[in-house]
Amino acid sequence: MRARLGFAAAMVLIFSLAACGSMNVVSEGGDSNLMLGGNDPVAYFAAGRPLPGRSDIKTEHRGLTYRFASDESRRQFITSPERYVPQFGGFCAQAMAYAVPAPADAGTFKIIDGKLYLFASARARLYFEMDQERNLKLAWHYWETEVADSSWRLQSWKRLLFRVPHYKSNAELDEEYARRFGKKPS
Secondary structure (H helix, E strand, O other): OHHHHHHHHHHHHHHHHHOOOOOOOEEEOOEEEEHHHHEOOOHHHHOOOOOEOEEEEEEEEOOEEEEEOOHHHHHHHHHOHHHHOEHHHHEEHHHHOOOOOOEOEEEEEEEEOOEEEEEOOHHHHHHHHHOHHHHHHHHHHHHHHHHOOOOHHHHHHHHHHOOOOOOOOHHHHHHHHHHHHOOOOO
């Protein structure tokens, strides 16, 4: 009897997680699928930094809510949303190079070739930049082949258990950084 209950509980958990989306969103107020922690996506480009969006100036794009600091930012976004949306569903670009959709900090970002990429931390961005071209190619490969249409939680578990061949731990990345630049990452 216990085995059946355990199996049933595991199946419920798996199916409930499989239903979870593949975007890094938060809930705040009446917005349950809020991107960028409520920051204005246009501000990353126009101001060079994240600015909090207002809850009364927002729009929906592909089922996600974006907030804006001004009506002008909202207008720019509506005119060309793909220019401003974060890549990889708002997940950390460094982790995506390992096929792991990890939550990102909306305040740690980089604009690359006119696209917004987020990172879990300043150190994750630093690691990504050590071999930006390669990491970007790997991240896009994994996003398109494994992550984009999957449950992010199941994908994370899968790749934390079965790591990609080129996986490096933070300690290994620290060592690589020290070898290349003659100092520890700050």
